[in-house]
Amino acid sequence: MNAETGIETTARGEAWLAALSNGAPRLDGYPASVQVADAELAGRPVRWIAVVPDVASPFPRARHGEVGLREGWSLARAVHDAVLADRDAPAKRAIIAVVDTPSQAYGRREEAFGIHQSLAGAADAYATARLAGHAVIALLVGKAMSGAFLAHGYQANRILALADPGVQVHAMGKEAAARITMRSVEDLEAFAATVPPMAYDIDNYATLGLLWRRVPVAHADAPGAGDLATVRTALEAALADIDADPHRDLRGRLGGENRQASARVREVLARQWQG
Amino acid sequence: MSHAAMLSRESFVELGARARARVLLDPGTFRELAGPFDGLTSPWLARQGVVPQADDGVIVAKGTIGGYPAVVLAIEGAFQGGSLGEVGGAKIAGALELAAQDNRQGTPTRAVILFETGGVRLQEANLGLAAIADIHAAIVDLRRYQPVIGVIAGQVGCFGGMSIAAGLCSALVVTREARLGLNGPAVIEQEAGIAEYDSRDRPLIWSLTGGEQRIATGLADRYVEDDGVAIRATVAELVALPPAAPRSAQYALYLERLARYDPARQADAAAVRALFAGDQP
Helix, strand or coil: CCCCCCCCCCCHHHHHHHHHCCCCCCCCCCCCCEEEEEEEECCEEEEEEEECCCCCCCCCCCCCCCECHHHHHHHHHHHHHHHHHCCCCCCCCEEEEEEEECCECCCHHHHHCCHHHHHHHHHHHHHHHHHCCCCEEEEEEEEEEHHHHHHCCCCCCEEEEEECCCCEEECCCHHHHHHHHCCCHHHHHHHHCCCHHHCCEHHHHHCCCCCCEEEECCCCCCCCHHHHHHHHHHHHHHHHHHHCCCCCCCHHHCCCCCCHHHHHHHHHHHHHCCC | CCHHHHHHCCCCCCCCHHHHHHHHCCCCCCEEECCCCCCCCCCCCHHHCCCCCCCCCEEEEEEEECCEEEEEEEECCCCHHHCECHHHHHHHHHHHHHHHHHHHCCCCCEEEEEECECCECHHHHHHHHHHHHHHHHHHHHHCCCCCEEEEECCCCCECCHHHHHHHHCCEEEECCCCEECCCCHHHHHHHHCCCCCCCCCHHHHHHHHEHHHHHHCCCCCEECCCCHHHHHHHHHHHHCCCCCCCHHHCHHHHHHHHHCCCCCCCCCHHHHHHHHCCCCC
16 A cells, blocks of 8 residues: 555566566666566476556556556557567466456556557457467456456457456446445445446456456465466466457357346347348 | 526536436437346445445447437446446446347448546456456447547546546547546645645646646537537537547557656646647647
8 A cells, every 4th residue: 555645556566577588677768667578387388477666666656556658659669569570479477467457557557548449459469469460468466447348358359357356347447436436335335236237346257258368376466486376377278268269359258147238238239231 | 708608508517427418319219228126236335335226327328419329328427436437337348249249230320428537446346447447348349330429527537547548539529617637636646646636726636637728638529618509510510520530549648748858857737838839639
């Protein structure tokens, strides 16, 4: 918890990126909040990308791991550069987004200079990489919130999450949602427990069909050798699953027990489409 | 504008989503899909004490625009603030997916999205967010083949994850009544404090996120009067254009511009115009 702002910052994104990339050097030319490293996974080239806190960021509203103006456009660059570099390569490198982002950045500078466009840049890049044949994976190790998750992770072919209470997915951070709806965090949690898409925890999220797999770990904050091996094995399995999949779109997310209307709407549209 | 012109003008902003879609499509071609009689209402609202709507606030209409096959996706700002839940989000995403499939099979279907939305419907939180991710994916896919045109007419504006969708469109049309931003003013004030963003300071908010500012700073492509005929003509012109590099792919340009901004200075409308105007991509 940051004493000045009351905003929780974690170092999970950085810890997992460093461990999974075997301490490979971060690529130059990115802000300190966007860490990019190239390192192999089971002999295959991977670009690892994380958004991390930078308490010294010149953008005061983007110091706790939020995806802000620079972060969005820098994510776009990190992904597009990999797509361009591999354009004529027979095997395109995988792109793995390590996700621990408390939110998008909320601020006047951000709205003024078009943070929505910056986040669109990032979403564009990940979607373009997926369509170009890169395996794109999101590994949720902490919070995956709202616009930040849309920009960094949600365009992946497969989403994996650590099975840990610190991993949360939502449209609005719990504290902000409680303030906006004028409920206590406890009330919000109790209410969310009865409506699966309103919940923050990863087990409820799994019932929506959006996650490819949950990965059990002993220490989500500081991965040990056993946890690393487990996560690597899961990531390799995800790569193999993507390789075997003829589709590059997101249809694999439509089978959830609590996401049946999404599939039904598509059936109706397809039936009526040709008139 | 003369008095006669003003009197003959038909407001687009005042129309509901279904009527807006009719205005954009060639006369006699409007055909609604997944409509109010198809039994597709939100499975989540009633249990939270919110009365669902038979179309879940999203209209999917097929037809032609200037003779080209097109699908119009119109969000109803009057229902739950245009918020997107599971069903409405799936209607937009699913229609865009089918339009892309059309193109792969030889039918050059275009898409027009009428944004009038606060973003994710908080009562359906993660399903709204997931649907918006699907919408992003489908826009990026479809716009490789044919234009995906966004229109922000007003008065709800376009916020949240759908502002990112607007940022992915091939071209974006705004009016003076439009606002475009990621975070709503009240949320920013809650999160960052009133000194950072005063949600009651309407002149400030409009000066930063209004249609006039977004067009002046190159974050939108066309500025039109609130007039159905003018909006229809603009959209018809844009859907006929060949695919071009979208704004969302211009990371090098925007990173270079941001590097010239000193964030120690709080932003104002003039600073954004100085940095973003002039050298458009």
